[in-house]
Each structure stands twice: as structure tokens, then as C-alpha cells.
Amino acid sequence: MLAVVPPPVTVRVPSKINLHLSVGDVRDDGYHDLTTVFHALSLTDEVTVFSTPDAGIEVSGEGAKLVPTDDSNLAMRAVRALAEHVGKPDEANRVRVVIRKGIPVAGGMAGGSADAAAALLACSTLWNLDLHRDELAEVAATLGSDVPFALYGGTALGTGRGEQLVPVLSRHTFHWVLAFDQRGLSTPKVYGELDRLREVGDPPRIGSPEALLEALASGDPRRLALLLGNDLQAAAVSLRPGLRRTLRAGVTAGALAGVVSGSGPTCAFLCTDGDSALKVAAELAGAGVCRTVRVAHGPVPGARVCDE
Numbered sequence: 001m002l003a004v005v006p007p008p009v010t011v012r013v014p015s016k017i018n019l020h021l022s023v024g025d026v027r028d029d030g031y032h033d034l035t036t037v038f039h040a041l042s043l044t045d046e047v048t049v050f051s052t053p054d055a056g057i058e059v060s061g062e063g064a065k066l067v068p069t070d071d072s073n074l075a076m077r078a079v080r081a082l083a084e085h086v087g088k089p090d091e092a093n094r095v096r097v098v099i100r101k102g103i104p105v106a107g108g109m110a111g112g113s114a115d116a117a118a119a120l121l122a123c124s125t126l127w128n129l130d131l132h133r134d135e136l137a138e139v140a141a142t143l144g145s146d147v148p149f150a151l152y153g154g155t156a157l158g159t160g161r162g163e164q165l166v167p168v169l170s171r172h173t174f175h176w177v178l179a180f181d182q183r184g185l186s187t188p189k190v191y192g193e194l195d196r197l198r199e200v201g202d203p204p205r206i207g208s209p210e211a212l213l214e215a216l217a218s219g220d221p222r223r224l225a226l227l228l229g230n231d232l233q234a235a236a237v238s239l240r241p242g243l244r245r246t247l248r249a250g251v252t253a254g255a256l257a258g259v260v261s262g263s264g265p266t267c268a269f270l271c272t273d274g275d276s277a278l279k280v281a282a283e284l285a286g287a288g289v290c291r292t293v294r295v296a297h298g299p300v301p302g303a304r305v306c307d308e
């Protein structure tokens with residue numbers, strides 16, 4: 001009898017920015033305790049998994065050449081972690097993963113984490129596992145601090161190393177312009193640079209997110225703009241001084257405010273509405289301060305299976 005091959009499964013998954021990223025001191029395990037507000041954006045990756053003896057990984061799109069296609073790829077690590085979690089480690093050897101990237105690589109927008117989250121949901125569907133998102137999130141947290149958020153999306157308060165999540169009320173769709181830099185920045189290097197800056201001085205800390213959470217609930221982008229903050233921004237700017245110019249250029253172009261996304265170097269600019277975002281994007285693209293620009297809105301849902 002012929003075995004039935006399940007049809008491929010495609011999952012679309014959002015990027016994230018951190019509206020608020022407060023970084024505590026370095027812990028004994030090398031991580032930093034965070035208080036962060038994640039916000040999922042409409043700039044997405046797509047991950048398709050195929051059941052096939054021709055296992056492997058293919059990547060196309062934004063920054064594809066920079067993404068590993070061996071077992072270190074976060075999506076492939078996710079496939080293996082899920083197969084082991086359900087006690088069928090060999091299943092991972094029969095999966096082909098195809099990634100179409102829209103999220104910049106090493107851009108502070110959690111693209112690798114997004115692909116891992118997408119691969120978890122896609123394989124859970126391919127293998128008919130019927131797992132609850134919370135169980136997938138437990139596996140996700142073993143892969144990286146940002147991976148659970150990509151499963152849930154929306155806007156969420158993250159604590160611990162970023163993996164403990166509580167949804168946040170956000171009434172409004174916010175409009176953003178994203179400025180991609182020429183090259184990425186390494187997340188551990190940016191955290192290391194913040195530790196160094198804190199050893200030699202006393203860079204300001206952004207404090208607690210209460211006011212920002214109230215601004216989100218109000219839905220007023222002008223209120224939110226005043227409260228965007230990121231403790232890693234000083235470290236990212238220290239490693240990539242040109243980001244100062246990018247941040248200024250976005251505001252000159254008409255954005256309400258700009259912030260470095262996570263560990264950078266992508267800068268996110270909040271705009272009053274969708275039309276303003278298009279104007280800011282056009283002007284910023286002509287300012288010569290970044291490699292490319294995108295418009296996006298948020299919050300959007302987390303990883304979702306696409307109906308084809």
C-alpha cells in the first residue's frame with residue numbers, strides 16, 4: 001500500500017519591534033532580565049514545510065545569503081526540537097523547510113526567531129499533532145528568548161529573558177516606517193556593549209513601562225511616540241554611530257518619533273497614520289541614511305497557517 005504524503009504547510013509569521021526595552025543587569029547565566037513591550041508588525045516571513053526524503057533548507061528573499069542553510073538555522077533547530085519533544089526525533093530527517101524572508105537578517109526584528117516559531121506551528125500541523133500554542137511556546141523558549149512572542153503576536157509585555165509573556169491591550173493600529181541598515185548587528189555583541197557602557201559610566205535607563213502601556217490603551221500615536229524607549233539603543237549607536245543620523249532623518253521626514261528596534265540596527269519610526277508613513281518612507285529613502293525602507297503596521301497576529 002502507498003503511504004499518503006501529507007500536503008505541505010505554509011505559515012506566515014510577523015516581525016517584532018520593542019516599544020519599550022528595559023534591560024537589567026547581566027545574570028549568572030549570561031542573560032539579562034528584561035521588561036519589554038513587544039509589538040508584532042505586518043512585515044513578515046513565510047515558512048513552508050514539506051514531508052519528503054529530500055530533507056534540507058532553502059532560503060530566498062531579504063538577506064537570504066546571510067542565513068545559514070545547515071543545522072544551525074533556527075527553523076531547522078525548531079523542527080528538530082519539536083520532533084524530539086513528541087518523541088519522534090527521526091521525523092525531522094524527513095522535512096524540507098523553505099523560507100521566504102521579508103524580515104531583515106540580524107536587524108533586531110527577530111527574523112530568525114520568527115522562522116523558528118513558524119517552523120514549530122508548520123510541523124505541528126504537518127504531523128497532525130494538534131498541540132496548544134502554549135505547549136509550542138514551551139518548546140519555543142528553548143530555542144531563543146524572542147521565539148515565544150512570534151507565536152502569539154499582538155502586543156505583549158515580556159519579562160524574564162523575554163520569554164514570559166502577558167498580552168497587552170492595544171486599541172489602535174499604529175503605522176511604522178522601518179529603516180534597514182547596510183549590515184546587521186550581533187545581539188550578544190550589543191548586550192556586551194551595554195554592559196561595557198554601564199561599567200565605564202551610567203547610561204540613562206528608561207525605567208518602567210506603565211505610562212507606555214496607558215498610551216497603548218489610549219490608542220493615541222502622539223502619546224505613544226513620547227514614550228518609546230530602548231536601553232540597548234545607546235549600545236547599538238555606540239557600535240554603529242551612523243544610526244544617530246538615521247534616527248534624526250526619520251523625525252525630520254515627519255515621523256512622530258524613532259527608536260532602534262531591539263538590538264538594532266533597524267530603526268522604527270512611528271507615524272500619525274498610513275498616509276504619513278508613506279510620505280516619511282519616501283523622504284527617508286531619498287535621504288541616503290539607510291539601505292532600504294519599508295512601511296508596516298501593528299499589532300498583527302502571531303504565526304498563522306496560510307490557506308492556499
Ligand SMILES: C[C@@](CO)(OP(=O)(O)O)[C@H](O)COP(=O)(O)OP(=O)(O)OC[C@H]1O[C@@H](n2ccc(N)nc2=O)[C@H](O)[C@@H]1O
Pocket residue numbers: 018021030031032033034036107108109110111113143144145146147160161162187188191261262263264
Ligand atoms: C534584543 C532582543 C530584544 O527583543 O531582540 P533582537 O534585537 O535580537 O531581535 C532580544 O532580547 C534577543 O532575543 P534573542 O535573539 O531570542 O536572543 P537569544 O537567542 O535568547 O540570546 C542571544 C544572546 O543575546 C543575549 N541576551 C538575550 C536575551 C536576554 N534577555 N539577555 C541577553 O543577554 C545573550 O548574550 C544571548 O546569548
Ligand SMILES: Nc1ncnc2c1ncn2[C@@H]1O[C@H](COP(=O)(O)OP(=O)(O)O)[C@@H](O)[C@H]1O
Pocket residue numbers: 066067068072073074075099104105106107108109110111112113115116184185187262263264
Ligand atoms: N532562519 C533564520 N533567519 C535569519 N537568521 C537566522 C536564521 N537562522 C539562524 N539565523 C542566524 O541568526 C542571526 C540573528 O538573526 P535575526 O534573528 O534575523 O536577527 P536579530 O537577532 O537581530 O533579531 C543571524 O545572523 C543568522 O546568522
